[in-house]
Amino acid sequence: MIPLVVVFSIVMAVLFLRSRLSDDGFVSLDESFPLWKVENDCILAKNGDITVCFRLTLPEIFSLSGAEYAALHGHWVKAIGILPAGTTLHKQDWFQEAGYKADFEQDGIAGNDGDDFISGCRERFFHERPYLQHESLLFITWTAGGSRPGNSAASNLLKKSIVPKGALDNKRMQELLETVGKFQKLLSDSGLIQIKRVFSPEITGGPDKPGLLERYLFLLKENDRPVLKDILLKPDWKIGAAFPELFTLADVEQLPAGCGPVMDYTKYATDKTRFSVGFAAPVGLLLPVNHVYNQYIRILDTSTTLKRLEGKRKRLQSLSAYSRENSIAKDATADYLNEAIGDNRLPVKAHFNLLAWTENRDGLKPLRGNVAAAISHLGAVPYQESAGAPQIWWAGLPGNEGAMPENECFDTFVEQASCFLNMETAYRSSDSPFGIRLGDRLSGLPVHVDISDEPMKKGMITNRNKIVVGGSGSGKSMFMNHLLRSYVSQGAHCIVVDVGHSYEGLCELLDGYYFTYTDEEPISFNPFYIPEGALLDTEKKESIKTLLVALWKQGDETFRRSEYVAISNALSGYYTFLKSTGTVFPCFDSFYEYLQTAFVRELQNDGVKDRDFDIDNFLYVLRPYYKGGEFDYLLNARENLDVMSQPFIVFELDNVKDHPILFPVITLIIMEMFISKMRKLKGVRKVIVIEEAWKAIARSGMAEFMKYLYKTVRKYYGEAVTVTQEIDDIISSPIIKEAIINNADCKILLDMKKFQNKFEAIQEVLGMSNKGRDLVLSINRANDPDRRYREVYIELGNQLMKVYRYEPSPEEFYAYSTEETDKLKVKRYTEKFGGDIKKGLAALVADMKSEGTA
Incomplete structure (x- = not known):
């Protein structure tokens, strides 16, 4: 058990929420902080809410088909459907601007003479390449009875103190853990998502690494050092040096006319093909600004909800004669009830918001434009929160999901609400030690990809x-x-x-x-050459026999067993002859001369007939490869003979x-x-x-x-x-x-x-x-x-x-280019440095950069 008052003692001592929320203009975080402690890796709130934390590994963007998105959406619906009434699911996706950090410890990076010159050039080229760093967190909160605020004015941000509604008991905690265990299993069974518990040290953080709570309060990155920042809510909202802006989807009038698990990404589509991305992708990785996308789904008691909506329908019906708006609202409520009962839908309350920020005040206008455009891509109406922004932001604090005001949520079903969940993440590097370096499709961020060993181990290939x-x-x-x-x-x-x-x-x-x-x-080659100390093994012998047969016989000619034996004997005798003399160089010429002399005598002594092996025909057909012949160079090489030890040929x-x-x-x-x-x-x-x-x-x-x-x-x-x-x-x-x-x-x-x-x-x-x-x-x-x-x-x-x-x-x-002009440039610069292509390439690129043409 780790009391949060210990973890945040320094924060509470010096940090204030600066706002006109109280008479003196300041509200101490200590007075308003809604969380109590971390126990059994769960966050316990002062009002009795219990929150379990997860980290999600999502599918990579642009890697799923429409059918796979639909299947993944179905798994989310099933998993959410087992959560009990009163539970709030809060998915929090962080997208933060970052830069690629090159590994300057590699050979070739700092201008040394390491063998991996190209790797060094590549690391320098990609150093500080901007990209969006994404991580996905999931919080499941079991709300204590009666603790949910009915409207923004009841937010616990505005309370001087919070009194628990009831005592916690171990049975309630155990029930929650069993339920989230089933939830975790259902989501993992999709095969597309990995879900892991977040334990106490990561929730609370430490002296060198911020916890989840500090990160949200101060908009820190996962690897940032803990730092204290002032939070100013009025007259301008500021968190340290950052200027946040909050946009919400919290009212039916803002929502798109329809939704689904996928949407078409027209940039990659053709007139014959469609290209699918997740429905929420425009407010995810496709939005290139610092932002947090918060997604809330609150599970309702079905019977109570339907009874409440039935009463609302009756009231609207009685008032429908006085207003067309009431008539339309009555029909919409009736449709909702019909679908809930007829299709056995699970009613939920949903809220989605996007917290974006910049540290440059002049960047606020383009920030708002980017966010508004992204929300519009969903078919929704962008709405920037102002008065209610502090309460909604405060409810995003991990463990404080129960503080989301009910007037900021809309009624829907779990199937529709799940469409708004962010379904994908950025490209990931393989953990395999072997592979090649490629790039993320969106930003070009280098990723390590294994297309050989890892797929074999996983059974893909x-x-x-x-x-x-x-x-x-x-x-x-x-x-x-x-x-x-x-x-x-x-x-x-x-x-x-x-x-x-x-x-x-x-x-x-x-x-x-x-x-x-x-x-x-x-x-030229020399298949007869054997390095000093090596022996003529069966593999080498069979290889030479195959070559000799290919040189002698055409594809449609028959090949007899006696001929195969004769060639085999000829090779054995030839290498015995080489060993006995010790002065003859192994090549086709010396092999041919051996055939003409010693091997012909051997055939005559053994009484081998021409019908069994026609040595004259064999010598005649192979004559063009002997010295003086048309192809005498082909099998008599005397250079670059040890190809076995050369890694690249x-x-x-x-x-x-x-x-x-x-x-x-x-x-x-x-x-x-x-x-x-x-x-x-x-x-x-x-x-x-x-x-x-x-x-x-x-x-x-x-x-x-x-x-x-x-x-x-x-x-x-x-x-x-x-x-x-x-x-x-x-x-x-x-x-x-x-x-x-x-x-x-x-x-x-x-x-x-x-x-x-x-x-x-x-x-x-x-x-x-x-x-x-x-x-x-x-x-x-x-x-x-x-x-x-x-x-x-x-x-x-x-x-x-x-x-x-x-x-x-x-x-x-320039090293790989096949364009003749590029090759000539490389050759010219290489010659300047005495044939050193690495120095030549470095000088060529430096000159072209200075000219602005690289």
Whole structure:
């Protein structure tokens, strides 16, 4: 038990409510303070009211469909329906302006030479980014009999002393706790809300952290230090340096003509799709000012209420002949009674108010304009309280819900009242240690998102594979650069098969291997190379055999068991030969020479016939890859051989993507290289990214290999990512559906506006729901013109669907840009600093900022 007089002893000693509410002009808070103590984690008021406190974790905004909002509304109705008569539910949502605090302890932040240069640039870029910090509190108050004020004049703010109406007993407390336990269970069962009790230390606060009561009295943030402020009610209302304004929905004349769990958010809608947000969203996160949204629902005794309203109806009927207003009021009362009895509705009293504030007196006018516009979006009439504002504000004090004047409430049913509850919150960061940094859709606030490990643990997905779809100019390459940089910085090994020079800057930043094909420097590999100290294992042997067979046989040619045995023997003999000599370099040339000499003699000694293994045909077909042949460079590389230890490798195949021989062979070598890496690197995340190259792979008869890769990679802590921009390929290709889509539980889509007229076909192939379709077609429809970013849709296992921002820092933008002019700028600045791309990027951005063009 923690007496509030102890917690607030300092406050009460020096703090006064300055107002003309008494003869001397001052009312001591000690005299008017309505609360008594905190016991069993409940707030006990001096008049006998008991309040239980909760903290709510709500669904993230823009993440629910209309059906999900309706289901959530239904859970609220059920939960409120079990509360006994005389209970007041008070939901209090805080929205406070805040700024993002960068983590300046990271490498690269303070200009040091840390490896994570890009993370440092990003942290500086987002430092102090403004956003609305939201938290949702819920108070359930069991009102003591006869303690409820009938009108504003009876508020306990105006009383010199408060005398309890009756003594509290443990039985009453126990009944309340049992009821709120059931309430908590019903609300949690929705699967969309987490509800947790708030215990005594958080209610009362401490020397370093304000409690709920101090925060409300002084408009403090959760992490602010406790501070005392004067509260001035007249002539101007002030709380410390803040100028508050109170707007209410407390009269039927102010209410909208209709309400529901959802409303259309036209900014993200199209002529073919609707976009849903919660009905109260305009006075929640969509209102960009400091404000507290208070929602009160008081449960009434049904029989008493109906009897009272029946009497009112009869009085109005007798007076209806004298006034049309009385006639209309009589009909409205009759309709209310008919619905209450016919549909078994629970009658309630409801009140909603919005307390907004600014610390700049000149900001009061725009503040009022913003709040009035937000209330108007509900279809309601904005009403600014003046005379009754102190009493209504005072009733918002946690534990003092019973002080809400009854003349400030209106009669309604729980179904309608629940529509006005704030249903959503801001984007949250994942607690997972692994992930990527994206942005809140409203403000761009950085959030940590795990689209691989956490969804696997929660059972949302069964594999980590991804398909990324986005038209030209949608920001696809920029996003993929960001994803891969994030993965590599967290220990992943990535291999990229690209056809558009999209990863050149990233590869230089990460000091990776960049293989590209030109006539002057053609791409080359060495699948025969084994690092010093390593052994020829079965995996390596099988990989080389697969390559040799692919070089020898066409897709329609048969392959006999005897040929497989002969090639296997040839490889075993070759590596024995290498070990015995110790001077021969392992490559295709030395392997070919071994076949011509030692292996031919071995076949002759063993009496192997040509029908079993035609060595002459084998040597003839492979001759172009031997020295002097057309492709003698391809399998004889002597540089960058240890790909197993290199975490980032890019194969740029733009110049050979249409070559009928080179492209399939090169791709097969890359695939086999990745599979070898995938199986040998234990406990390390492995990622292979196949850009538009998948189309050429499919044409080369390698669809089965793609299926094998996608099904196998998940078993080895790996991810296969396919990236495409050709929408027609998605619709028409059975390969991408059978081999890729069906085995990729994570779907990432970027701007699809230009394809909205044929999106139904894309939706069907991708297996997307209507909710996913609406989210995808909302991308980039209401972007902030003052910021440079693109939006991205991420779907996990057809369960979690959300749109994020990806807003690169200037350094990221120029490092990842695929525009030729941007690449030339980066190259020029990099050369100025002796090839150091990090210093080059920093200088480029600094110069552009000074010119005002960054």
